[in-house]
Amino acid sequence: MTVLAVAEHRRGELRDVSFELVAAGRELADGFGTDLHVAVVGGDVESFGADLVREGVDAVHTVDYGEEFNHDVAVQAVDALVAELAPRALVAPHSVNGLDYAPAAAERVGYPLVTDAVDLTIDDDLVVTREMYGSKVETTIAVESERAALTIRPGEWPRADRGGDATVEPFAVDIDESAVRSTVTGFEEVAGGDVDIADADVLVSVGRGIEEEENLDIVFELAEALDATVAASRPVVDNGWLPANRQVGQSGTVVAPEMYIAVGISGAVQHVAGMKGADTVVAVNKDPNAPIFDVADYGIVDDLFEVVPALTEQFG
Amino acid sequence: MKVLVTVTDVALVDDEFEIDGLDVDERYLSYDLNEWDEYAVEAAVQLSEAGDDVEVVTATIGPERTEEAIRTALAKGADRAVRVWDDAVAERDLLDAETKATLLAPVVREEEPDLVLSGVQSGDDSFAATGVTLAEQLGYEWAAVVNDLAVDADAGVASVHRELEGGVDELVDVELPAVLTVQTGINDPRYASLRGIRQAQTKPLDVRGLDDLGLDESALASPLRWTATYEPESESEPTVFEGSVDEAADELAGVLREQGVGE
Numbered sequence: 407m408t409v410l411a412v413a414e415h416r417r418g419e420l421r422d423v424s425f426e427l428v429a430a431g432r433e434l435a436d437g438f439g440t441d442l443h444v445a446v447v448g449g450d451v452e453s454f455g456a457d458l459v460r461e462g463v464d465a466v467h468t469v470d471y472g473e474e475f476n477h478d479v480a481v482q483a484v485d486a487l488v489a490e491l492a493p494r495a496l497v498a499p500h501s502v503n504g505l506d507y508a509p510a511a512a513e514r515v516g517y518p519l520v521t522d523a524v525d526l527t528i529d530d531d532l533v534v535t536r537e538m539y540g541s542k543v544e545t546t547i548a549v550e551s552e553r554a555a556l557t558i559r560p561g562e563w564p565r566a567d568r569g570g571d572a573t574v575e576p577f578a579v580d581i582d583e584s585a586v587r588s589t590v591t592g593f594e595e596v597a598g599g600d601v602d603i604a605d606a607d608v609l610v611s612v613g614r615g616i617e618e619e620e621n622l623d624i625v626f627e628l629a630e631a632l633d634a635t636v637a638a639s640r641p642v643v644d645n646g647w648l649p650a651n652r653q654v655g656q657s658g659t660v661v662a663p664e665m666y667i668a669v670g671i672s673g674a675v676q677h678v679a680g681m682k683g684a685d686t687v688v689a690v691n692k693d694p695n696a697p698i699f700d701v702a703d704y705g706i707v708d709d710l711f712e713v714v715p716a717l718t719e720q721f722g
Numbered sequence: 723m724k725v726l727v728t729v730t731d732v733a734l735v736d737d738e739f740e741i742d743g744l745d746v747d748e749r750y751l752s753y754d755l756n757e758w759d760e761y762a763v764e765a766a767v768q769l770s771e772a773g774d775d776v777e778v779v780t781a782t783i784g785p786e787r788t789e790e791a792i793r794t795a796l797a798k799g800a801d802r803a804v805r806v807w808d809d810a811v812a813e814r815d816l817l818d819a820e821t822k823a824t825l826l827a828p829v830v831r832e833e834e835p836d837l838v839l840s841g842v843q844s845g846d847d848s849f850a851a852t853g854v855t856l857a858e859q860l861g862y863e864w865a866a867v868v869n870d871l872a873v874d875a876d877a878g879v880a881s882v883h884r885e886l887e888g889g890v891d892e893l894v895d896v897e898l899p900a901v902l903t904v905q906t907g908i909n910d911p912r913y914a915s916l917r918g919i920r921q922a923q924t925k926p927l928d929v930r931g932l933d934d935l936g937l938d939e940s941a942l943a944s945p946l947r948w949t950a951t952y953e954p955e956s957e958s959e960p961t962v963f964e965g966s967v968d969e970a971a972d973e974l975a976g977v978l979r980e981q982g983v984g985e
Contacts, residue, residue, distance in 0.1 A: 416886065416890075417890075477864070477865075477866075478863075481858075500850070501887065502866065502867045502884065502885065502886050502887055503886070505842070505850050505851070505854065505866045505867060505903075506854065506864075506865065506866035506867070506884070507854075508851070508854075509819060509851035509852075509853075509854035509855040509858070510854050510855065510857065510858040510864070512820075512855075513820065513823075513855050513858040513859060514858060518818075518820070518944065518945045518946055519818070519819060519820065519851060519855075520818075520946065521819070521848075521849045521850055521851050522848060522849070522850065533949065536848075537848070537954075538846060538847055538848070538951070539733070539734075539735045539746065539846055540735075540845065541954070542735050542739070542746075542953070543735075543741065543746065543951050543952065543953055543954070544951070544952055544953075544954045545744075545948060545950065545951045546948075546949045546950045546951075547816070547946055547947065547948055547949065548946070548947045548949045549945060549946060550945045550946075550947055551945035557851075587863040587896070587897040588863055588864075588865060588894050588895065588896045588897065589894065589895045590892055590893065590894045591881075591893045591894065591895055592892075592893045593886075593890055593891065593892055593893065594883070594890070594891045594893060595889060595890060596889040596890065596891060608983050631984060632978070632983055632984040633983075633984065634983070640906070640907075643907065644906050644907035650889045651889040653889070656887070657867075657885060657887060657905075658887070658888065658889070659887075659888050659889065660887075660888075664981070664982075664983075665978070665981060665983050675848075686981060688974065688977075688978075689960065693737070695737040695738070699960050699962075702960040703960055703961065704960055704961050704962075704963070704974060704977055705960040705961070705962045705963070706962065706963050706970045706971075706974060707962060707964075708967055708970065709967075712967045713967055713970065713971060716967050716968055716970075716971035717971045717974060717975060719971070720971055720972060720974075720975035721975065721984040
């Protein structure tokens with residue numbers, strides 16, 4: 407018996423969540439008393455295969471087909487791997503590409519699917535912890551089956567270290583090209599200049615509470631006084647007030663600065679997933695119940711339109 | 723061309739709430755059209771405005787309550803609606819993605835749309851899996867997390883951008899018929915006009931039960947069981963600076979300087 411974790415890569419690199427999948431997969435394998443196998447589909451499978459030899463992995467299967475992720479290929483490859491290995495559990499990342507193939511793969515192989523896992527326990531059944539209502543509550547879902555498919559939230563499990571003595575073997579899949587009905591034609595960097603919020607030591611991050619695009623001036627003034635970089639939560643980017651390369655969160659950039667100052671950010675789960683690695687978090691929000699205060703070290707519960715200029719003045 | 727949009731309402735939880743059994747007590751919940759579906763509806767209506775003879779049909783799983791969200795979609799320009807509900811569905815604690823797809827698939831098979839637009843996820847349970855599961859059940863092609871869309875109905879292709887993490891879009895051509903899951907920010911959802919709201923009251927809204935869909939209860943069997951709900955322990959208790967704005971700013975500035983910020 408095995409647990410099968412499917413790694414993720416993009417544009418020539420394994421993504422970090424691949425190594426988190428190994429840790430989550432090992433936890434499942436220990437709970438079920440099985441081996442852990444890891445698969446990678448497409449890309450530079452030779453170097454990816456070598457990089458996936460990590461603590462806790464028993465075998466790595468490399469499927470050499472195509473350069474970039476394609477969901478039709480991924481689903482066919484997982485189908486073939488499941489037919490061969492009959493894994494007790496299948497694990498994929500709750501990432502944008504994970505969302506693009508894991509539900510279809512689970513449906514095709516007939517594995518019940520629970521997405522966006524933040525924790526798991528194995529008793530008689532696998533019990534998955536996930537969040538609901540924008541992280542206001544946690545729920546547990548028991549998978550009363552001999553089979554289970556899971557997507558795990560990035561950033562919730564540690565990355566498995568290199569090591570161990572996993573075998574790396576090519577796994578041949580006869581891909582039916584007539585069933586590949588989508589074609590990746592390229593990638594596009596979202597405009598916004600060469601600001602790299604992942605590289606900044608201090609971020610002043612602005613959210614929906616700023617209300618209007620014109621009001622961003624006070625945020626930039628604070629950032630300048632602190633020698634900080636301006637970042638944003640998703641609503642600000644969706645409104646077109648700041649470019650997408652400033653966006654912190656699950657769908658934006660994951661950041662871990664020394665100081666993260668959240669201004670008018672409520673702290674939705676997708677946002678917190680992108681910044682909880684910060685050393686120190688400061689939150690300014692007029693709503694004392696805003697979930698951002700659950701991850702903040704320091705806070706001011708007041709009107710940001712008064713607090714931000716007052717703080718800038720302190721450094722004037 | 724026909725576009726089917728899946729529409730759901732989502733429960734919003736008050737700041738202060740209590741849990742009753744497996745869910746938040748109904749007294750602390752209010753309902754609104756799912757944020758992601760607002761963008762999916764807008765994308766569908768824009769397609770209908772850009773082309774001749776494009777029909778937009780919404781499909782919803784939910785009790786009578788959801789008709790408010792459905793009427794909102796109709797007021798914004800959808801042509802008609804189908805709502806799926808049944809006592810056997812109402813009895814279920816958990817409607818997982820596979821169950822939802824099983825309930826929606828017969829509606830899509832009957833309507834035979836060229837395109838199904840679905841929100842990436844619902845704001846309450848956030849499984850983010852129904853659209854792609856539905857595509858697989860139907861044998862439709864699909865794309866998840868779409869933030870740009872151009873449809874060439876004659877060529878039978880949708881050219882879309884998928885919003886990957888970290889400010890990178892993937893450009894992909896998807897054969898129709900297809901299910902696309904729509905990300906927020908793809909467009910600028912309109913407000914319903916008064917005229918639209920009036921018209922919505924008279925647009926067709928059909929209600930279908932399991933029998934109507936040719937399903938029996940066994941089709942809804944799921945090994946997933948919702949076992950508990952609780953409030954998470956907060957990860958930290960922040961130091962909150964009180965007093966006047968200037969006093970609070972002064973104290974916070976002290977902390978920032980101690981940590982070498984703004985020096």
